[in-house]
Amino acid sequence: MSFYPRFISIEGIDGAGKSTHIAALTERLAAGGAKVLNTREPGGTELAERLRELVLHSGMDGLTEALLVFAGRRDHLQRVIEPALAAGQTVLCDRFTDATFAYQGAGRGMDLQVLATLEQWVQQGPRGLLRQPDLTIWFDLPPATAAQRRAAAREADRFEQQDLDFFERVRAGYAARAAAAPARFARIDASGTVDEVAAQLRAVMEARGC
Ligand SMILES: Nc1ncnc2c1ncn2[C@@H]1O[C@H](COP(=O)(O)OP(=O)(O)O)[C@@H](O)[C@H]1O
Numbered sequence: 130m131s132f133y134p135r136f137i138s139i140e141g142i143d144g145a146g147k148s149t150h151i152a153a154l155t156e157r158l159a160a161g162g163a164k165v166l167n168t169r170e171p172g173g174t175e176l177a178e179r180l181r182e183l184v185l186h187s188g189m190d191g192l193t194e195a196l197l198v199f200a201g202r203r204d205h206l207q208r209v210i211e212p213a214l215a216a217g218q219t220v221l222c223d224r225f226t227d228a229t230f231a232y233q234g235a236g237r238g239m240d241l242q243v244l245a246t247l248e249q250w251v252q253q254g255p256r257g258l259l260r261q262p263d264l265t266i267w268f269d270l271p272p273a274t275a276a277q278r279r280a281a282a283r284e285a286d287r288f289e290q291q292d293l294d295f296f297e298r299v300r301a302g303y304a305a306r307a308a309a310a311p312a313r314f315a316r317i318d319a320s321g322t323v324d325e326v327a328a329q330l331r332a333v334m335e336a337r338g339c
Pocket residue numbers: 141142143144145146147148149150278279281282319320321322323324326
């Protein structure tokens with residue numbers, strides 16, 4: 130028996146199709162009566178958006194990246210996510226901590242234990258619980274396909290300039306997080322057409338009563 134998810138994160142390597150499907154997902158949730166707050170990471174508050182600019186466009190090592198994204202996440206949780214959840218809203222977040230484990234951990238080789246410690250510190254929720262998304266929708270796609278789609282679409286930022294090996298590691302990082310939390314993760318095979326991917330997404334939401 131699943132319960133209605135109110136904190137939903139969207140994940141996947143760059144170019145997997147997250148942005149393409151967020152509007153329809155938002156509409157679906159709203160049509161079901163949810164008051165939806167759309168947000169993103171890195172970012173989501175004024176401070177965190179400034180940190181996002183640094184992380185995406187300045188050179189730094191993996192630990193510095195991880196510290197900055199977790200600092201932004203702390204601000205985002207305290208100022209936006211926790212108040213919205215407490216007010217009964219549904220939070221739809223374009224990336225969250227799984228991205229840190231995938232990009233800084235698997236991609237950049239940061240110690241996963243260090244990331245897990247930061248996760249514990251930053252995501253202390255009400256009553257001492259670890260705040261995690263209720264549902265994580267993972268758009269999974271081979272990196273070569275994602276690179277083709279990105280090349281046709283936009284200029285690359287620091288992460289998008291990485292080679293296919295980097296994105297293979299990031300993809301494996303998502304797979305490991307999904308295997309560790311199978312009830313939270315819903316994997317979408319993002320290699321089909323936009324309509325095929327949308328149909329899978331509808332099925333995932335229907336299975337969770339949304
Ligand atoms: N299923 C699909 N088939 C082909 N192209 C797609 C598909 N889904 C998205 N795209 C295109 O691929 C590019 C990257 O998609 P986007 O939604 O921006 O990915 P993300 O937000 O995950 O980085 C966009 O140009 C988008 O139009």
